[in-house]
Amino acid sequence: MKKHFSEPEVQADPTKRVTMQDIAKAVGVSKSAISLALKNSPRVSAAVRQKIQAKIKEMGYQPDPMLAVLSHYRRSQNRMPITAELAWINCWPDPKKLRTYREFELYWQGAFEEAKRNGFRLEEFSLKDCETFERIEKILRTRNIRGILIPPHGSLILDWGDFQWDNYCIVRFGHSVQNLRVHIVTSDQLTDGMIAFENIWNKGYRRIGYVATRGASIKTARFSAGFLHGQLKVEAKLKLQPLLLDEINYQQDEKKFLAWLHKTRPDAIFTDLAYLRDMLTKAGYRVPADIGLVATSVLDGNATAGIDQNSKEIGIAATQMLISLINHNERGIPKFCRELLVEGSWKDGDMLPSKI
Numbered sequence: 001m002k003k004h005f006s007e008p009e010v011q012a013d014p015t016k017r018v019t020m021q022d023i024a025k026a027v028g029v030s031k032s033a034i035s036l037a038l039k040n041s042p043r044v045s046a047a048v049r050q051k052i053q054a055k056i057k058e059m060g061y062q063p064d065p066m067l068a069v070l071s072h073y074r075r076s077q078n079r080m081p082i083t084a085e086l087a088w089i090n091c092w093p094d095p096k097k098l099r100t101y102r103e104f105e106l107y108w109q110g111a112f113e114e115a116k117r118n119g120f121r122l123e124e125f126s127l128k129d130c131e132t133f134e135r136i137e138k139i140l141r142t143r144n145i146r147g148i149l150i151p152p153h154g155s156l157i158l159d160w161g162d163f164q165w166d167n168y169c170i171v172r173f174g175h176s177v178q179n180l181r182v183h184i185v186t187s188d189q190l191t192d193g194m195i196a197f198e199n200i201w202n203k204g205y206r207r208i209g210y211v212a213t214r215g216a217s218i219k220t221a222r223f224s225a226g227f228l229h230g231q232l233k234v235e236a237k238l239k240l241q242p243l244l245l246d247e248i249n250y251q252q253d254e255k256k257f258l259a260w261l262h263k264t265r266p267d268a269i270f271t272d273l274a275y276l277r278d279m280l281t282k283a284g285y286r287v288p289a290d291i292g293l294v295a296t297s298v299l300d301g302n303a304t305a306g307i308d309q310n311s312k313e314i315g316i317a318a319t320q321m322l323i324s325l326i327n328h329n330e331r332g333i334p335k336f337c338r339e340l341l342v343e344g345s346w347k348d349g350d351m352l353p354s355k356i
Contacts (some may be wrong), residue, residue, distance in 0.1 A: 018061045027055050040329040042144070086115050086147040086322060087140055088124045091158055095126040102299035103311040104151055107173055110315025111149055118323055122149070133163050140168070146331070147322045152176045166332035169325035171318050175218040181333055183325070185318040187309040188341035189219055189296075193226020193270075196294060196307055199346045200268050201230065204355030205292055206238050209266035211257065211276060212296075214244040220272070223296055227270060240264045245273065254279055261285075268292035268352065274302040292352040304349025314342045 020034045027034075029048065036044045037052040044052070088108065092098045099105040108124075115122040123145075130136045140148075150172040158179060165182075174186040200208050210227045212220045224242055231239050243260045245253040257279055269276065269291060280287055287293045295301025298308050317340055325331075 018059050020061070023052065023055055023059060023061055026059065027052055039327065084120050085143060085145045086120050086122045086149065086319070087136075087145050088122055088149045088151060089127070089136065090124055090151065091127040091153055091156065093128065093156075095124075095128050098151060103297055103309060104173075106299070106311035107151060107315040107318070110312035110317075111319045112315075114316040114319035115323075118319070120147075120319075120323070122319070133161050137163055147171075147326050149173070149318055149322060150177050150180060150182075169322055169331050171322045171325070173314065173318060181337060183321060183334060183337055184339045185314055185321055186339070186341060187311075187314060188343045189222035190226040190229075191341075192296065192307045192309065192344040193223040193228075194230050195226075195344065195346050196270050196296070197227050197230025200270065200292070200294055200352065201234075203292075203352060205268035205352075206234075207240060207265060207267045209240045209260075209264055209269045210242040211260075211269055211271040211273060212242065212244055213247045213272055220244065223270075223272065240266055247273065250275070254282075258283055266291060267355075268294060270294045270296070270306075271303075272296040272301060274300060277302045288351045288353055294352055298347045298349065303351050304347075305352035306347060306349070307344040308347045309344045310342055317342055 020031050020038075024031045024034050029052065033044055033048065034052060034056075037049045038056075040049065088111065090098055099108055108122075112122045125136050125139065127133070127136065130139065139145075146167070146169055148168050148170045150170065152174050153176050155176070158177065160180065165180075170180070170182040172180060172182055172184055174184065197208065208231075210224060212223060214220065227242070241260075241264065243257065245256060247253065257276070261283070271293070272295070274295075277287060277293055280291060280293070285291050293303045293305070295303035295306035296309075298304065298306045299311065321338075321340060
């Protein structure tokens with residue numbers, strides 16, 4: 001009697017990588033459709049995209065990291081054509097004032113250049129010109145703009161109304177836009193505060209004071225933390241209490257500042273207040289003969305010595321993060337906010353000559 005044996009079941013090779021071609025064959029579409037669906041491109045219908053994405057999840061497809069590196073290399077060797085737009089939403093009452101700050105102008109320059117390098121065009125949309133957020137959003141929808149950069153807005157409280165954030169990828173610069181909880185790119189103020197204190201100390205200054213704006217709470221807290229960390233090695237009698245000013249009433253701020261000066265007698269001051277230099281001069285103090293002056297931003301702080309926050313790099317990093325969100329289709333308000341910090345650099349200047 002013949003024995004009949006069933007054919008052994010062929011097992012899939014677990015070491016074999018699932019490819020886009022495998023997904024295309026399983027779904028019954030072209031390989032290019034798979035590539036477009038991975039980018040969530042509107043060139044593939046929503047129904048087909050959902051079918052492809054479900055099959056990708058089912059089959060466990062993962063992009064080949066080496067091919068991704070090669071693709072990035074090829075893109076970097078060629079000038080990218082402009083294929084899409086990104087939005088920079090300016091809500092300042094006077095839109096032109098935003099970029100009169102040199103830091104913010106460099107945010108724009110870095111963001112614009114990085115967008116162009118990756119085939120995007122960055123365009124500014126002014127709330128003043130568009131009149132309402134509803135109007136801005138309508139323009140973004142009409143032009144199929146999916147990425148938004150939100151620049152700093154100081155103490156301005158924004159009412160976004162019913163803006164449909166779920167349709168967009170969003171990155172903000174810094175913490176001044178407090179009522180929009182999205183990913184952040186900003187300067188590393190904690191490290192910058194430590195860098196500043198170390199350099200001031202190494203130049204021979206020992207009574208080092210910190211004067212800052214109370215309103216910029218998170219920024220102030222981080223610079224303060226870095227500054228106070230630097231003071232850990234200082235003996236108690238040389239540790240000066242930081243002074244926080246409201247930057248609302250100049251006369252009151254001036255009165256508090258002069259009282260603090262008389263009490264603490266600093267030989268150098270680290271500050272984010274551009275008008276502090278004028279207060280010192282008005283009070284009869286010579287900079288730097290009597291007091292050295294150091295800015296948290298040498299671009300906007302009215303002092304030649306201090307921190308260069310590398311603002312153009314912040315703009316570049318923000319655009320890179322935004323493009324990454326678009327490529328991964330991560331839209332709307334995230335469950336967890338990511339914060340990317342860019343370290344600043346120390347800049348010597350004649351307002352802090354060496355005392356050693």
